[in-house]
Amino acid sequence: MYNRILVPVDGSATSKRGLQEAIRLAQLTKGRVRLLHVMDVLSLAIAGEGYSMSSGDLIDFAGKRGEEVLAEAKHVVEAAGVPVETSLVDNVSGRVAELVADGVAGWKADVVVLGTHGRRGVGRLMLGSDAEQIVRTSAVPVLLVRAKAGS
Numbered sequence: 749m750y751n752r753i754l755v756p757v758d759g760s761a762t763s764k765r766g767l768q769e770a771i772r773l774a775q776l777t778k779g780r781v782r783l784l785h786v787m788d789v790l791s792l793a794i795a796g797e798g799y800s801m802s803s804g805d806l807i808d809f810a811g812k813r814g815e816e817v818l819a820e821a822k823h824v825v826e827a828a829g830v831p832v833e834t835s836l837v838d839n840v841s842g843r844v845a846e847l848v849a850d851g852v853a854g855w856k857a858d859v860v861v862l863g864t865h866g867r868r869g870v871g872r873l874m875l876g877s878d879a880e881q882i883v884r885t886s887a888v889p890v891l892l893v894r895a896k897a898g899s
Contacts, residue, residue: 749883751779754857755881756848759817762895766863767799767821769893771828773861780831783821784851785814811836841898845881852888861891 755770767783774781787810804817818834825832835855837847848860864879883890 749779750777750859751854752858753779753781753853754784754855754860755781755847756786756816756844756851756860756862757821757822757880759813760863762863762865762893763820764824764863765895766861766893767824769891770861771825771830772824773859773891774830775828779829779858780833782851782857783818783825783827783832783834784848785818785834785836786844787811787836788813788846789838789840793875807838811852812837824860843881844878845862845885847884849885849887852886857888858898859889859891860886863895865895 750773753770773779785805786830789806791808801850814836816892821833822834835851837851839847842850851857852860860882862879863880863896864877879890879892881893890891
């Protein structure tokens with residue numbers, strides 16, 4: 749059954765919806781959750797958040813932000829009485845989908861649960877879809893949790 753539930757988290761409202769579904773699944777199966785956060789240093793740099801930072805400072809900033817996201821999500825899972833652990837990785841070594849696949853294999857996850865915006869058309873084309881790539885490459889089932897309407 750789904751005893752080892754891998755949950756990629758980024759702190760967004762959509763990610764939090766995925767986390768809530770993963771908690772419900774873990775409670776039903778008496779499973780455990782591993783939270784995975786991918787530090788997206790390149791996106792931070794492009795978005796301008798790292799405009800005045802050196803590459804080392806940017807990596808430190810992304811790491812601290814990732815630790816905050818993981819700590820917040822871990823607190824939510826612990827409060828629900830579900831065993832939880834965390835993993836922080838950077839995207840320098842691959843795409844998000846590849847890093848999730850590595851997390852599945854390395855931890856021997858039974859299922860991946862993640863939130864998705866469910867973008868279509870130009871929005872998906874321009875932004876890409878990590879969720880779609882995870883579904884396409886995952887060796888285990890993937891449960892996608894859609895964002896609330898209007899999100």
